[in-house]
Amino acid sequence: MIRILVAKPGLDGHDRGAKVIARGLRDAGFEVIYTGLRQTPEAIVNTAIQEDVDGIGLSILSGAHNTIFPKIVELLKEKNASDIVVFGGGVIPDEDIPALKKAGVAEIFTPGTATSDVVNFVNNNVKARA
Amino acid sequence: MNREKLVEKIIEGDVRAAARLMRIVDDRSQDYAEYMRNIWPHTGKAAIIGITGAPGAGKSTLTDALISSYRKQGMTVGVVAIDPSSPFSGGAILGDRIRMADHAMDQDVFIRSVATRGHLGGMSVSAIDIAAVLDAMGKDIIIVETVGVGQDEVEIASVADCSVVVTVPGLGDDIQAIKAGILEIADIFVVNKADREGADRTARDLQMMLELAPRHGEASWQPPVIKTVAFKNEGIEELRESINSFLATHKGDKKSARLLYAAQGIVKERVFGEYFTNSKLNEAIAAGGHDPYKAVDTLWSNFMKLG
Numbered sequence: 001m002i003r004i005l006v007a008k009p010g011l012d013g014h015d016r017g018a019k020v021i022a023r024g025l026r027d028a029g030f031e032v033i034y035t036g037l038r039q040t041p042e043a044i045v046n047t048a049i050q051e052d053v054d055g056i057g058l059s060i061l062s063g064a065h066n067t068i069f070p071k072i073v074e075l076l077k078e079k080n081a082s083d084i085v086v087f088g089g090g091v092i093p094d095e096d097i098p099a100l101k102k103a104g105v106a107e108i109f110t111p112g113t114a115t116s117d118v119v120n121f122v123n124n125n126v127k128a129r130a
Numbered sequence: 131m132n133r134e135k136l137v138e139k140i141i142e143g144d145v146r147a148a149a150r151l152m153r154i155v156d157d158r159s160q161d162y163a164e165y166m167r168n169i170w171p172h173t174g175k176a177a178i179i180g181i182t183g184a185p186g187a188g189k190s191t192l193t194d195a196l197i198s199s200y201r202k203q204g205m206t207v208g209v210v211a212i213d214p215s216s217p218f219s220g221g222a223i224l225g226d227r228i229r230m231a232d233h234a235m236d237q238d239v240f241i242r243s244v245a246t247r248g249h250l251g252g253m254s255v256s257a258i259d260i261a262a263v264l265d266a267m268g269k270d271i272i273i274v275e276t277v278g279v280g281q282d283e284v285e286i287a288s289v290a291d292c293s294v295v296v297t298v299p300g301l302g303d304d305i306q307a308i309k310a311g312i313l314e315i316a317d318i319f320v321v322n323k324a325d326r327e328g329a330d331r332t333a334r335d336l337q338m339m340l341e342l343a344p345r346h347g348e349a350s351w352q353p354p355v356i357k358t359v360a361f362k363n364e365g366i367e368e369l370r371e372s373i374n375s376f377l378a379t380h381k382g383d384k385k386s387a388r389l390l391y392a393a394q395g396i397v398k399e400r401v402f403g404e405y406f407t408n409s410k411l412n413e414a415i416a417a418g419g420h421d422p423y424k425a426v427d428t429l430w431s432n433f434m435k436l437g
């Protein structure tokens with residue numbers, strides 16, 4: 001069974017987008033660990049390891065994507081957990097995407113992405129571990 | 131990592147190793163039973179506390195507050211938080227951690243979210259094994275938050291050293307439900323959301339019902355009714371102390387029941403997973419002229435020959 005952590009790092013507002021993704025992934029048959037708002041990168045990585053997830057989906061609205069995404073990838077590396085696939089979405093300018101991918105983020109979804117695209121991405125790129 | 135090494139690391143308290151075995155056990159993959167064989171002998175030290183009650187009653191919030199309370203006592207805590215799988219997709223949203231976010235950075239707190247995956251009874255098939263892994267890795271207290279929907283979700287009572295049943299004020303129906311099945315299983319009652327109207331009354335009603343229906347076979351423990359406001363941390367110390375005094379005389383009482391429950395689970399898995407599979411049953415039903423008794427008789431006699 002594929003397990004995905006859906007988290008909403010950063011200090012800003014609501015988690016509507018994250019909830020939509022969480023529901024979409026559940027309806028596609030995945031187990032989603034949902035942690036809610038205001039997660040620090042360190043907390044996200046600790047949670048991912050305790051929950052032994054196969055992927056982490058991040059929803060970022062705050063514009064802090066250029067620091068938060070690479071930070072999480074780096075922390076996973078430190079903990080020998082680089083096999084966890086990191087993806088995410090939010091209001092992310094196109095010109096930032098190449099650098100994020102280079103930093104190790106597997107996929108970036110921009111606003112307007114259909115939930116089914118995210119589901120397809122998980123199906124094609126995330127494998128259950130056990 | 132080989133099996134001995136993984137188990138060894140778990141006993142040393144290694145988080146990744148424990149998380150990995152929980153996955154193997156939850157997925158029933160590889161030779162999970164071989165791992166668990168090596169885990170069970172290292173269990174029995176932890177106190178397992180079950181928390182059950184209707185969705186939204188505040189079980190996760192209470193768990194969060196209890197974690198803080200135990201941590202202040204210097205105790206380490208494991209949590210198994212169970213949520214239902216969708217019967218349609220098989221997927222799940224496991225959201226209990228939302229209420230426990232303050233403990234995400236504490237190395238002495240290990241929280242694991244688990245989906246029911248079709249199992250009824252308020253638990254998952256793997257929940258008891260996952261609690262055993264937490265026990266083996268040295269957690270002092272293990273809190274199991276069950277799905278707890280109706281009167282049947284009470285499996286936890288047969289495995290927890292102490293069962294806490296959570297209710298909220300003002301739900302007449304809720305009290306009915308408690309009357310019907312849950313009264314007997316609670317070692318401690320919590321009326322959470324005591325900031326709301328009617329808490330005193332609900333507590334009084336419960337108290338009265340408990341006095342009218344004394345615990346079978348036991349005079350020494352009268353389940354207390356404790357009022358809490360979980361998200362304001364009110365009543366939590368009283369709850370912890372109450373759990374402690376129950377455990378002081380009852381910890382270990384459920385040890386053999388827990389093993390029996392685990393053994394029953396293994397029997398079910400082996401019998402249905404290996405011998406009486408749906409496809410074999412369907413075949414036998416068709417071959418036996420659609421007589422379910424005849425179908426089972428045929429399979430049963432083959433099963434008995436396996437000796």
Ligand SMILES: Nc1nc2c(ncn2[C@@H]2O[C@H](COP(=O)(O)OP(=O)(O)O)[C@@H](O)[C@H]2O)c(=O)[nH]1
Nearest residue numbers: 185186187188189190191322323358359360361
């Ligand atoms: N008014 C009030 N609300 C509470 C209290 N404890 C929890 N809640 C809220 O009740 C809702 C459900 O809580 P949760 O812990 O998720 O319930 P669970 O489904 O039983 O795990 C949340 O919105 C909590 O903030 C309380 O003592 N008083």
Ligand SMILES: [Mg+2]
Nearest residue numbers: 189190226275
């Ligand atoms: Mg809950």
